[in-house]
Amino acid sequence: MENEGKPVRVNIPNQSILRSEGLLKYILETNVFPREPEPLRELRNATLNHPQHLMATSPDAGQLIALLLKLLNAKKTIEVGVFTGYSLLLTALNIPDDGKILALDPARNPFEIGLPFIKKAGVEHKIDFVESQALPILDKLLEDPANEGGFDFAYVDASDKENYWNYHERLIKLVRIGGIIAYDNTLWGGSVGMPEEEVPESKRQWRKQALVFNKAIAGDSRLELAFASVGDGLSICRRIV
Template sequence: MADHAIRLNDGLDAYIRTVGMRESEHLRALREKSKATLVNAQLAIMPEEACFLDLLVRLSGAKRIVEIGVYAGYSTLALAQALPEDGYIVALERDERFPPVGQPFWKEAGVDHKVDLRYCDANEGIEVVLQENGPESFDFAFIDADKASYMNYYEKCLELVKPGGLICVDNVLWYGRVIDDADTTHQTEAIRRINEHIVADDRVDMSMLTIGDGLTVVRKR
């Protein structure tokens, strides 16, 4: 039995993206557009993570998703493509500069009608979603926004999703900084806190994966 995961290199990354995942034409076009036009295009999730989220949505049968953090809308498009025709996403984003990059691709993919994009502070926005819909009204949540607020996002999403619903928390390895004892920046400390909180949370089942920058998948009991 292996005692550690294989260490990926550029060759293995390329191999995985060739035979280990499927990226739609619209997702690929949006990723390339983001790389060409946005300085921080790396803030978007990786294509293999998008593929995994797509699979989780389909496996879970999710119809109602809340997404905290949209950026240019790559993850939004991946989630929307996985939803059935009557599904929808409430997508919360505070910066109005970035979603317009992705919106034409949502439209071209024929999924823009599934996305309720709301520009707001996500801490306030998630409260509004709870007030509008009530507890246990969503099937799936994806958290990928400001790290200092991860604890609040997680707790609110735990209220919002149904028993058996999924919460996916991105950037839980934080580029390896979580194991750097010298790094005491507020973002790194916030990631450490949420990781320790989730693993000790007996309200959920969970697993942390090394995909992308680390993704924790949580199932509400």
């Protein structure tokens, strides 16, 4: 077991959709934090100093992503939205030594926070970080038919939530049949299940976009779908055609 016998610094993320802080604390303290690899814990704690630290992938969602990667035997992946790199480092730790991650983000500065931890973990060689908007890069990939179905897994945690469907239309072609695309923040603090008048103003815009996106992927016959109530909501799409 990771970190067995070591003290675990516990930071309870407040972006979780779970309304019971006690239950979230139980889940994290019992299973997530004790099994979290040391480099990930160090990066998670370093990210807390960033003013936008809530943008980071939650560790309970990360644990599920790690399991999916292992079940897929994933070797080639795409990440849209990197921030400080918690999910990027997690992916790098769970793919083979010759695996590759194409990581896309228009801002490199937050990634620089995570880079020392990535180097310390010895997985920098698995990562191709591209400082760019994602759509032009994905479109460029699709210009080469050899890239279609060439990826095992994709993770989307981009700040431009309005582009989730645009990402989906490209990634559903780039990920192989049987591969998985996972979208973060799709339950948006649980607000998708609330009457609009009860939703804080700051959450309403993406709530509307999340509702539209969730309806669209729920009706997409090209995939199997599960909404997972971890972190801020993780939509797991398995391509079937």
